[in-house]
Amino acid sequence: MTTVERDLPTDEAHDLLELVRDIARQRLVPQVDDYEDKGTFPREVFTEIGRAGLLSLPYPEEFGGGAQPYTVYLQVLEELSAAWGAVGLGASVHTLSCYPVAQFGSDAQRERWLPGMLSGEQLGAYCLSEPTSGSDAAALRTRAVLSADGATYDVTGTKAWITHGGVADFYNLMVRTADTGPHGISCLLADADTPGLSAAPPERKMGYRSSQTAQILLDGATVDSGRRIGEEGQGFTIALSALDSGRLGIAACAVGIAQAALESAVAYAKERQQFGQRIIDFQGLSFMLADMATQVAAARELYLAAARRRDAGQSFSVQAAMAKLFATDTCMKVTTDAVQVLGGAGYVRDFPVERWFREAKVLQIVEGTNQVQRLVIGRHLAKH
Structure with a gap:
């Protein structure tokens, strides 16, 4: 809000x-x-x-x-x-x-x-990362073997860092159906009650503690072949396409947290008195708040510009990478500065800025680390 x-x-x-x-x-x-x-x-x-x-x-x-x-x-x-x-x-x-x-x-x-x-009654999860393949997603090892009659896939492996792991109703599984690198990856849609599919205990995270994150364990999970989305070998294309849109979602989440931290810092600075005046009237602090406000506004316009390209049917992969990179780095900077504005009060749980600070960090990691975003942008620049 x-x-x-x-x-x-x-x-x-x-x-x-x-x-x-x-x-x-x-x-x-x-x-x-x-x-x-x-x-x-x-x-x-x-x-x-x-x-x-x-x-x-x-x-x-x-x-x-x-x-x-x-x-x-x-x-x-x-x-x-x-x-x-x-x-x-x-x-x-x-x-x-x-x-x-x-x-x-x-x-x-x-x-x-x-x-x-889309009914509102179900919740989904997206399973790409694994314990040994994060940024190098094409190196995933979870294997799906098609049965002799072509009716089912037998899926074995472990998916890691899965948001909604253990509480989702359905899972998108990126699995290996051939040993041909990224061209050997396929996408399967599995219900939560799929035999052989289970969740490990939830991760104990620094932030987003009410968001359940867990490994998904696939021990000979049986998935009907009619639940393959797209063709065999198309899974990595599906994964990358989905992440373009997902990165815009993360950018928007980051701007929301940064905006909340900014507003909290401004409100506190207007109330807090030191040396006989409001701390917002000290130029050093007001300049910090001005920079925070500018960065948040810029991040918002960047994700909206990328979204307009998406809505218009134009290419937006690089713009999504830029928006995710800038918005999440901005969120980390703004929440850090918000803690500083509040001083000791910003370090205790009586105020929400410490929670926003903890939440900001993971946004620089999920949906492709910010180093990966820089790689995407840099490769684009090298080609054009």
Whole structure:
């Protein structure tokens, strides 16, 4: 929940943002500290925002989606993240998890599975990383062997750092079906109750404690061959395409957290008195806040510019990498400075800035580390 003035394309989009702010103010902000302290996954919160239509926004109405442009969807993520980081991140991951079926599935697959995914009652997970393949995703080892009759895949391996691992209803599994590097990777859609699929105990994280992250263990998991999304060997293409959109989601989440930290720092600086005046009236501190505000505004415009390209059907891979890189680095810098503005108060849990500081760090890592984003941008520059 922020005080940002939005430039929205329609009255419907304006009403949507107002709904999100109402939910944030009335339902999310009052609960976040309790869930974060306990490290409890708020499944009922996701059901609530799902029923409000917030887990299906950029997908077609014919399948139960909201048919909203990405520029609007990302601003919803920003508002959710400002109120409760784990909810904003979870909405982004769920949207990412629906992407393979929506974009690469057959007509029959979309008709069969997408309405359930977009109903608001289900939650998805996206399984690409493994213990030995993170940034080098093409080196993944989880293997899927097709049965002699071609009816099922036998899947064995371990997926790591899976958001919603153990609480999701469906999993997108990037698996190896041939020993041909990135060309030997395929995408399978598995239900949570798939025989042989289980979750390890949740990771004990520095931040986003109410967002469950766990390894997914595949011990001879049996997946129907009709659940392969796209052709065999198309999985890595699907994964990279999905990540382009997912990186924009992470950028929006980062801007939401940075905006919340900025507003908290400004409010504190207006109230805190030292040497007979408000600390915001000291030039050194006011300049720090000015830089924070400028960086947050720039990050927002960068992700919106990339989203406009996506909405227009233009290439946006490099722009998504730039937005993710700049927005998450900005989030880390702004939350660090917010802690500094609050001084000792910023280091204790009585104020939320320490939580935002802890949450900011992982956003520089997920959906491709910021070093990988620089690699993507640098390679583009070398080619053009």
